[in-house]
Amino acid sequence: MATIEYVLGDITEQEVDVIVNAANSSLLGGGGVDGAIHRKGGPEILAACRELRAGHYGGGLKTGQAVATTAGRLNARWVVHTVGPVWSDTEDRSELLAACHRNSLKVAGDLGARSIAFPAISTGIYRWPVRSAARIAREAVEDAELDLVRFVLFDQAAYDAFTRV
Numbered sequence: 001m002a003t004i005e006y007v008l009g010d011i012t013e014q015e016v017d018v019i020v021n022a023a024n025s026s027l028l029g030g031g032g033v034d035g036a037i038h039r040k041g042g043p044e045i046l047a048a049c050r051e052l053r054a055g056h057y058g059g060g061l062k063t064g065q066a067v068a069t070t071a072g073r074l075n076a077r078w079v080v081h082t083v084g085p086v087w088s089d090t091e092d093r094s095e096l097l098a099a100c101h102r103n104s105l106k107v108a109g110d111l112g113a114r115s116i117a118f119p120a121i122s123t124g125i126y127r128w129p130v131r132s133a134a135r136i137a138r139e140a141v142e143d144a145e146l147d148l149v150r151f152v153l154f155d156q157a158a159y160d161a162f163t164r165v
Contacts, residue, residue, distance in 0.1 A: 001142075001143065001144070001145075002141070002144040002146045002147060002148055002149045003147065003148050003149070004141065004142070004144075004149045004150075004151075005148070005149075005150050005151070006150070006153060006159060006162050006163050007150060007151070007152050007153070007159075008153055008154075008155075008156065008159040009152055009153075009154075010036075010152070010154070011033060011036070011037070011117055011119050011152040011154075012036050012037055012040040012074060013075065014075065014076065014117040014150065014152055015075040015076070016075075016076050016113075016115040016116060016117045016148065016150060017076060017077050017078065017108065017111075017113035017114055017115045017116065018068075018071075018076060018077065018078050018079070018080050018104075018107075018108040018111070018113045018115070018117070019037065019071060019074055019076045019078075019079050019080075019116075019117050020066075020079075020080050020081075020082060020104045020116060020117065020118045020119065020121070021034055021037045021079050021080065021081045021082070021119075022034060022082065022083075022084055022119050022120075022121045022122065022124070023061065023081040023082060023083055024083065025060035025061050025062070025063070025083050026053075026060050027049040027052055027053055027057060027060060027061055027067075027081055028046065028049055028050070028053070029046060029049075031124075031125060032124040032125060033119045033124070033154075037074070037079060040073065040074060041071055041072035041073055041074045041079065042072040042073040043072070044070050044072035044073070045069055045070060045071070045079060048069035048070050049069060049081070052067060052069070060083075061082075061083050062083065063083045063084065063085050063096050063100075064082070064083070064085070064095075064096040064097075064099030064100055064103060065082065065083065065099075065103055066080050066081065066082040066100065066103035066104040066106070066107045067080070067081055067107065068081075068107050068111055069081065076117075077111075077113065078108070078111055080104045080107050080108055080116075082101075082103060082104050082121065083100070084096075084097060084100050084121040084122030084126055084128070085097055085122055085126065085128070086122070086126045086127065086128075087122065087126055087127040087128040087129065094132075094136055097121065097122055097128065097133065097136045097140075098137075098139065098140040099140075100121050100122075100140075101118065101121070101136075101137050101140035101141050102140050102141075104116070104118070105141060105144050105145075105146065105149075108146060109145060109146065113146060114146055114147040114148065115146060115147055115148040115149075115150070116144075116146055116148070116149055116150065117150045117151075117152050118137065118141075118149070118150070118151050118152070119151075119152060119153075119154070120133055120134070120137070120151070120153055120158045120162070121133065121137065123158060130157060130158050130161040130162075131161045131164075133161075134158075134161045134162040134164070134165045135165050137151065137162070137165075138162070138165040
């Protein structure tokens with residue numbers, strides 16, 4: 001069972017095997033965590049994402065799925081891209097958010113990774129309530145077979161919500 005830890009900081013600064021990117025379905029970069037990872041990781045990540053789009057992921061990555069690329073210039077070996085669900089007041093999409101975490105762990109394990117860093121998936125522009133996201137994320141990773149699962153939270157409110165789970 002993995003050690004689970006929480007840090008307040010910048011996910012692009014983490015020294016782990018895998019950094020998880022809260023990507024958009026295009027895999028071609030965006031804002032928030034996605035934009036930061038692409039900017040700091042450099043053009044190698046975008047080139048790898050374009051290769052994915054030219055092949056099996058021509059229609060983009062579906063919500064809850066995960067796929068790996070190089071980490072480019074990041075202090076990691078790989079980036080695992082996953083598309084989180086948009087929050088809905090009328091539809092329970094919790095299983096999709098949990099799938100983002102489980103599928104990212106599976107991809108990381110298949111790569112031989114021993115450590116992974118997650119952002120607070122879907123809590124930015126996708127408006128998922130942070131406390132709910134923290135609970136779902138924690139439950140999804142509690143049986144991880146890696147050595148370390150780290151949640152890297154960008155602000156104090158997210159850090160507080162995740163550490164209270």
